[in-house]
Amino acid sequence: xxxxxxxxxxxxxxxxxxxxxxxxxxxxxxxxxxxxxxxxxxxxxxxxxxxxxxxxxxxxxxxxxxxxxxxxxxxxxxxxxxxxxxxxxxxxxxxxxxxxxxxxxxxxxxxxxxxxxxxxxxxxxxxxxxxxxxxxxxxxxxxxxxxxxxxxxxxxxxxxxxxxxxxxxxxxxxxxxxxxxxxxxxxxxxxxxxxxxxxxxxxxxxxxxxxxxxxxxxxxxxxxxxxxxxxxxxxxxxxxxxxxxxxxxxxxxxxxxxxxxxxxxxxxxx
Numbered sequence: 001x002x003x004x005x006x007x008x009x010x011x012x013x014x015x016x017x018x019x020x021x022x023x024x025x026x027x028x029x030x031x032x033x034x035x036x037x038x039x040x041x042x043x044x045x046x047x048x049x050x051x052x053x054x055x056x057x058x059x060x061x062x063x064x065x066x067x068x069x070x071x072x073x074x075x076x077x078x079x080x081x082x083x084x085x086x087x088x089x090x091x092x093x094x095x096x097x098x099x100x101x102x103x104x105x106x107x108x109x110x111x112x113x114x115x116x117x118x119x120x121x122x123x124x125x126x127x128x129x130x131x132x133x134x135x136x137x138x139x140x141x142x143x144x145x146x147x148x149x150x151x152x153x154x155x156x157x158x159x160x161x162x163x164x165x166x167x168x169x170x171x172x173x174x175x176x177x178x179x180x181x182x183x184x185x186x187x188x189x190x191x192x193x194x195x196x197x198x199x200x201x202x203x204x205x206x207x208x209x210x211x212x213x214x215x216x217x218x219x220x221x222x223x224x225x226x227x228x229x230x231x232x233x234x235x236x237x238x239x240x241x242x243x244x245x246x247x248x249x250x251x252x253x254x255x256x257x258x259x260x261x262x263x264x265x266x267x268x269x270x
Contacts, residue, residue: 005062007066018072072093089108130155131154142166148169160179177197181202185205190210250266
């Protein structure tokens with residue numbers, strides 16, 4: 001269970017990209033090769049060994065200490081093992097992640113888990129806009145895996161999301177689930193205004209919605225088995241991080257009727 005530790009030498013003066021800096025990749029390289037990996041975005045590049053003190057040995061865990069929001073693409077391409085971030089992560093953390101676990105002991109910026117297909121992401125702080133959302137050039141946003149954010153998240157979470165689960169212990173921003181095609185977003189602190197813009201399918205769950213779009217309709221009170229199935233699945237996968245189960249009866253809001261309208265927002269029945 002040993003692994004490498006990257007400790008930022010000084011506050012970042014430029015953005016860095018840590019795409020592909022994963023336990024499995026580092027395990028296949030020599031110490032000299034690791035130190036020469038390019039993490040800069042400027043023309044001259046920036047060697048990993050110039051920006052970070054590197055210690056430890058090959059293993060299943062990679063720890064990044066002193067992390068700041070200037071470090072983008074942390075955990076991008078992660079397929080196995082664990083990346084532990086002590087501090088804040090920049091944008092695109094967990095980008096196209098396929099497996100393993102990404103732990104962020106701080107906040108995450110925009111496009112967290114974009115294009116991910118598997119694995120587990122746990123953020124102890126807040127996350128920015130477009131969590132699990134699509135970036136230009138992609139066909140879909142999040143495609144699988146589980147992301148848990150203990151704080152609040154920004155707007156447009158799950159934009160073009162197709163599969164996977166997002167659990168937010170706090171509240172979401174506006175337009176959660178925009179253009180959503182599938183998957184589940186569960187916000188324990190409540191869903192922000194106008195969720196589900198152009199939503200085709202998928203499920204949004206929460207105790208309340210700040211404001212609904214006029215193209216969503218109340219379909220009444222239901223006893224939905226699927227909510228209990230989702231709760232059992234999340235309890236097995238997340239343990240104490242799993243959201244509390246919904247009540248037996250839920251109020252189902254359907255939409256977006258501006259498109260095929262097969263999405264749903266589930267709230268506790270009054």
